[in-house]
Amino acid sequence: MMDKLNNMTPAADCIIEIRNLWTQFGTQVVHRDLNLCVHRGEVLSLVGGSGSGKSTLLREMLGLEYPTRGEVRVFGVSLRDGDPLELKGIRNRWGMLFQEGALFSALTVFENVALPLRELKTLDEELIHDLVMLKLDMVGIERGHASKMPSSLSGGMVKRIGLARALSLEPELLFLDEPTAGLDPDRSESFAR
Amino acid sequence: MASSAVPNAQFPSLNLERNADGLPVVQVTGAWNLRAIQPVARALRQQLAGYAASAQWDLSGISRLDHAGAMMLWQAWGKRRADHLRVRSEHEVFFTHLQAGPALSDRYIKRIERRRPLWVAGRAIVTLGEHIIQVLVLLGQVSLAFVDAVRHPSRMPWKEISANIYRTGAQALAITALVGFLIGVVLSYLSSQQLKAYGAGIFIVNLLGIAVVRELGPVLAAILVAGRSGSAMTAQLGVMRVTEEIDAMSVMGIPYTLRLVLPRIIALAISLPLIVLWTNAIALVGGMVAARYELDISLTYFISELPNAVPVANLWLGLGKGVAFGTLIALLACHFGLRIEPNTESLGVGTTNSVVAAITVVIIVDAIFAILFSSVGVP
Numbered sequence: 001m002m003d004k005l006n007n008m009t010p011a012a013d014c015i016i017e018i019r020n021l022w023t024q025f026g027t028q029v030v031h032r033d034l035n036l037c038v039h040r041g042e043v044l045s046l047v048g049g050s051g052s053g054k055s056t057l058l059r060e061m062l063g064l065e066y067p068t069r070g071e072v073r074v075f076g077v078s079l080r081d082g083d084p085l086e087l088k089g090i091r092n093r094w095g096m097l098f099q100e101g102a103l104f105s106a107l108t109v110f111e112n113v114a115l116p117l118r119e120l121k122t123l124d125e126e127l128i129h130d131l132v133m134l135k136l137d138m139v140g141i142e143r144g145h146a147s148k149m150p151s152s153l154s155g156g157m158v159k160r161i162g163l164a165r166a167l168s169l170e171p172e173l174l175f176l177d178e179p180t181a182g183l184d185p186d187r188s189e190s191f192a193r
Numbered sequence: 194m195a196s197s198a199v200p201n202a203q204f205p206s207l208n209l210e211r212n213a214d215g216l217p218v219v220q221v222t223g224a225w226n227l228r229a230i231q232p233v234a235r236a237l238r239q240q241l242a243g244y245a246a247s248a249q250w251d252l253s254g255i256s257r258l259d260h261a262g263a264m265m266l267w268q269a270w271g272k273r274r275a276d277h278l279r280v281r282s283e284h285e286v287f288f289t290h291l292q293a294g295p296a297l298s299d300r301y302i303k304r305i306e307r308r309r310p311l312w313v314a315g316r317a318i319v320t321l322g323e324h325i326i327q328v329l330v331l332l333g334q335v336s337l338a339f340v341d342a343v344r345h346p347s348r349m350p351w352k353e354i355s356a357n358i359y360r361t362g363a364q365a366l367a368i369t370a371l372v373g374f375l376i377g378v379v380l381s382y383l384s385s386q387q388l389k390a391y392g393a394g395i396f397i398v399n400l401l402g403i404a405v406v407r408e409l410g411p412v413l414a415a416i417l418v419a420g421r422s423g424s425a426m427t428a429q430l431g432v433m434r435v436t437e438e439i440d441a442m443s444v445m446g447i448p449y450t451l452r453l454v455l456p457r458i459i460a461l462a463i464s465l466p467l468i469v470l471w472t473n474a475i476a477l478v479g480g481m482v483a484a485r486y487e488l489d490i491s492l493t494y495f496i497s498e499l500p501n502a503v504p505v506a507n508l509w510l511g512l513g514k515g516v517a518f519g520t521l522i523a524l525l526a527c528h529f530g531l532r533i534e535p536n537t538e539s540l541g542v543g544t545t546n547s548v549v550a551a552i553t554v555v556i557i558v559d560a561i562f563a564i565l566f567s568s569v570g571v572p
Contacts, residue, residue, distance in 0.1 A: 093228070105536035122234045130272075131264050137294050151536040170227040170259040 014073070015040055015173055016061055021070030023056055030056055031067070055099075058177055062096060063087070074173070092120075094173040095166030099181070101158035103150040103165070109136070110146040113165045120169075135164040205230050205262070207240050212249065219244045222254035225262030234265075241269035252280040263287035324550075328528050331450070335458060335524070338451040353456035354463075361422040362464030366471060369417055373472040376413060377479025380404065385487035394488040398495055401480040402503035407570065410473035411511045412559055415518035418465055419551035423526040426457055427547035430530025431540045439531070454531075458523040465519030466512045473511065506570035514562055521558065522551045 014037040023031040030053040038044050046054045059065045060072055063079040072079045075093060077086050103112050113132045117123055136146060139160040150158055159179075166174060208220040223229070230237055252258075252266070267273075267288070274288060342349040381401055388394050430453060433439050442449050477499070484490045529547035533539050 106538045120231050122231050124234070124238060127234070127238075127261070127265060127268065130268065131261055134260060134264065134291070134294050138290070149536065151534060170261055 013040065014038060015042075015075060017073040017076075018061070019071045019073075021057075021060070021067045021072065023053065023060065024068045034070070055177065058175060062094075062175060092116075092169055093171060094175065095169060095171035096175045097159070097162050097166045097177060097179055099177040101150070101155075101162035103158055103161060105150050108147050108149055109141070109153070109161050112150065112161060113168050116165065116168045131168070132164075135168055136161070138167070139164045203229065205233065205237060207237070207244065209244060209247070216249055217247055218249040218251050219247045220254060221250065221252045221266065222256075224257040225255050225265070226257045226259040227261035229257070230262055230265060237265065241265065245269050245271070248275065249277045250275045250279070252278065252284065255281065255284060258284045258287055260287060260290070263291060267291050324528070327532070328524065331454065331528050331531070332524060334450040335454050338448060338455050339459075342451060342455065348451065350452055350456045353452065354460050357457050357460030358464045360425075361418060361461050362467055365418060365421055365464075365468055368421065369414055369468055369472045370475045372417060373410070373413060373475040374479040376409065377401070377405065377476035377481075378483045380409070380476075381480035381483035382487055385484060389488065394490065395498075397480070397484050397488060397490060398498045399502040401477065401484075402499050403507060405476045405480065406473050406503055406511050407507045408559070408563075410476060411469045411514040411518065412555065413476075414465060414468045414472040414515065415522065415555045416552055418461070418468060418519070419522045419526075419555060420548055422461065423522045423551045424544050424548050426523065426526035427530040427533075427544045428540065430527060431533035431543055434531065434533050435535045435540065454524075454527045457527055458520055461519035461523040462516050463519070465522070466515030469511055469515035473508075504570045510562070510566055510570055514559065517558060517562075518555050521554050525551045525554060 016036065016038040018034060018036040021031050021034040021036075022029065034057075046057065048054050056065065060067050060079075061074065063072075063074075066080055075090050077083070077090055079087070082090075103109075104115070107115065110132055113135055114128050117128045117131060133143060133146070136143065141157065141160055141164065145153065145157065150161070153161070163176075163179070166176075203224055205223045205225045206221075208222070210218050210220050212218045250266075250270075255262075263284075266275075274292060278288075280288065381397060384397055384400050385394065388397055388400070430439070433453075439449050439453070442452065481490075481492050481495045484495060485492060526547050529543045529550070533543040
């Protein structure tokens with residue numbers, strides 16, 4: 001996998017651009033001089049054995065962790081040295097679906113999906129309400145579940161709600177960590193589409 | 194994405210124009226995605242409301258559209274498709290989505306429970322009853338596990354007991370010493386000032402000795418341990434509940450009362466009296482030091498006078514309290530830990546309740562001890 005990534009040449013119009021990235025935990029090198037470029041409209045899947053550094057790379061692309069050496073740029077902004085205001089703007093342009101959904105357990109399903117929209121502070125409640133209901137409908141969650149707490153839902157539903165939340169800001173860039181694990185085959189199929 | 198001759202394709206805009214037949218047409222142009230409409234949402238909403246009566250809409254000038262923009266227009270049309278609509282073919286998908294989408298008329302209502310005072314009081318009493326029953330059940334299960342372990346010593350969780358004694362006892366020495374020493378100093382210093390006024394300075398030994406050995410040492414140690422180890426136990430068991438570790442143990446046929454609850458109770462019943470002894474000693478040292486400077490009572494006099502002033506029954510009473518408090522703190526901590534539901538809020542509430550309940554019970558039991566043993570150890 002690493003060879004294939006290394007053979008790509010960084011281009012100018014990269015949405016995600018990784019240059020000479022090294023990740024080391026102690027003496028163990030996880031990523032050795034990795035280069036990667038993701039273009040607009042491209043769908044990239046990271047495949048590899050467990051422990052090969054997929055999740056670490058994903059976390060580095062999201063700015064949750066920093067690489068030992070090298071640079072990660074998303075939308076042309078460096079995640080490590082970028083202007084804090086610009087970085088804040090970027091965080092509204094991407095969506096992330098975590099492996100276990102990472103729904104806020106203190107909020108209902110509706111409030112979970114509405115949270116990113118409410119954080120914009122400019123949209124009125126009616127628009128937020130209708131948008132949330134639309135997103136929930138798009139991921140196949142019935143409206144009866146909207147007032148439930150995440151702890152009373154199955155793993156597959158939590159995941160779909162996580163997707164609705166990741167999509168709520170109409171992101172230009174969507175990160176999915178193991179998106180189909182824990183879903184029934186039918187759902188997996190429709191997820192892929 | 195090049196827009197058709199609109200100067201500011203980056204911004205959403207609305208214009209009312211007349212078409213060839215002289216009918217009013219709303220021209221919607223620019224970017225109508227969430228990022229573009231978000232800063233000017235309120236103004237757009239007002240403008241849209243003004244045009245809501247129009248029947249003709251021309252959306253062909255929109256450069257970018259997403260669900261948020263489409264939803265805003267959709268709401269302006271009364272949550273249905275406008276009668277005469279011109280829209281680019283690539284944007285048609287959003288409106289078909291909306292048409293096929295959920296019924297938006299019935300609103301999601303957050304259920305807010307109305308709580309009348311009587312309901313709250315009744316609920317509190319029922320909850321208290323539930324807690325008492327569950328604690329008794331847990332106590333029964335642990336007792337059975339204990340009897341079983343005594344009959345078959347190989348099943349006794351020695352390692353867990355030892356680890357818990359270390360965690361709740363040895364690691365608590367520093368904090369109990371600090372608090373004990375300071376309380377001793379403060380108590381001795383304040384009492385000395387009063388005793389000096391009556392010229393009864395030598396009674397500081399009786400005052401401090403009885404107060405610390407009989408009451409303050411055990412209660413102080415118990416409160417500190419409840420806050421320190423009780424909360425840790427509740428959180429540990431709570432996280433094990435959340436991550437289904439306790440279920441995993443049950444499935445493997447390992448009784449969690451024997452492996453998780455029993456060692457914690459035994460460990461705290463052993464370590465708390467030792468902590469009490471330690472706190473007593475340090476608090477008396479603090480008292481001695483303060484008395485040395487405030488009343489000029491020498492350390493040798495204080496130590497030699499102590500056995501005469503404080504009958505040894507007080508020490509046994511204090512240590513007995515330590516055993517009782519330790520058992521209760523661990524039992525309550527485990528009870529609250531096992532009740533935790535798999536969410537973060539429950540974990541926080543459970544841990545808080547565990548500490549509050551443990552401290553309250555410690556003080557109630559201390560009062561019971563005081564009444565039952567009122568004639569013991571008093572010279």
